[in-house]
Amino acid sequence: MTQSELLRLAQDPGTPLHTLQQLAQEYPGLRPAIALNPSTYPALLEWLGALGDPAVNQALAQRSAGAPPGGPYGAPVGPPIDVSENEPRSVLPWLLAFLALAFVAAVVWVLLTFFSGPAPAQSGPDAGAVTAPAAPAPAPEEETPAPAESPVEEVRPAPEGAFDIQSFLAPSGNIGCVFGEDTVKCTIDEHSFVPSQGQCDASSPVEVTINADGKQSVKCVKDLDVTGTTLQYEQSAARGPFACTARETGIECWHTVSGESFTLSREALR
Structure with a gap:
């Protein structure tokens, strides 16, 4: 060379x-x-x-x-x-x-x-030694990068253009929803239906929740304690594995991985 x-x-x-x-x-x-x-x-x-x-x-x-x-x-x-x-x-x-x-x-x-x-003996075994x-x-050695985790497949993804917000209200102000770490819950104040769960009557506000497993639960609450942005009709919001869309027929929310959903309106819980 x-x-x-x-x-x-x-x-x-x-x-x-x-x-x-x-x-x-x-x-x-x-x-x-x-x-x-x-x-x-x-x-x-x-x-x-x-x-x-x-x-x-x-x-x-x-x-x-x-x-x-x-x-x-x-x-x-x-x-x-x-x-x-x-x-x-x-x-x-x-x-x-x-x-x-x-x-x-x-x-x-x-x-x-x-x-x-x-000749006199040296004072030690290393006397006069030159340190190199x-x-x-x-x-x-170069570390081998760990394989990237495969993305979770969503059965029903959030709509394009969905807002990333923590909470929102329906245009009527009668329904409010909050995204949690592993849940989304919506509360309706005035309604004419009687839910099959939660032992509520038509005079009590009702709270509906879907968790990260796609399971739904219903309970009675004292009032509608939700603040946030007003989501106009046909607009959507999403956070984590949850999404919601405001429609004139009610607020629909769902778990994007399992596809489980509910629609909450003044007339019914579906």
């Missing part, structure tokens, strides 16, 4: 995270470009910052301050990266230098031993 291809990989936000980690370990000259790459993950940035490389530190400072416009993917505007450092370094010069250093150390140790006796930067943490 050429030097320009390696530099492109180091700057490209689409480069896989494990590839950025490998480039940072094997090619020191690419580390400033990797520090400026917006896709570089936090653990790798911390590792780069621990190296003490001035060029890397400058790139990290530029990244924290925000990259200036004009360059692709926030390309650095500081000193250019020496791509000659991207080639793997030869092992032979390092090996020769190590052997020479070992030879000099051996000669010094012999001279010290001969003239001043045994820890290896970068592995790239974080």
Whole structure:
């Protein structure tokens, strides 16, 4: 792989995270470009910052301050990266230098031993040890998103253009309805019918309710205690799984999932 291809990989936000980690370990000259790459993950940035490389530190400072416009993917505007450092370094010069250093150390140790006796023991097992930067943490695994819940199928959806309101009154003001969290209930003040449920007579206001299971209940109440917007004839209101429509024949309300409904008017409850 050429030097320009390696530099492109180091700057490209689409480069896989494990590839950025490998480039940072094997090619020191690419580390400033990797520090400026917006896709570089936090653990790798911390590792780069621990190296003490001035060029890397400058790139990290530029990244924290925000990259200036004009360059692709926030390309650095500081000193250019020496791509000659991207080639793997030869092992032979390092090996020769190590052997020479070992030879000099051996000669010094012999001279010290001969003239001043045994060398004093180190104060601890880690004395003189140089702490190297820890290896970068592995790239974080991408979480698989949970499957979305399938929408509830409605037997009888709310009409288009229905108002999303908490409560409303019929045009006559004789019927008022309230949407609850899992119910819709309507109360009629004056009526001529006697309901089969609730032990009510024609002189008491009647409250009719449908719950989230589509079940209907009827009871007597003291008065019509409902306020809200007046819903004109042929207008609808809806909230949650419930909907109502005002008609001249009465107020009809229903549960959109089960389709269960009631129609409340002065003459009857159906």
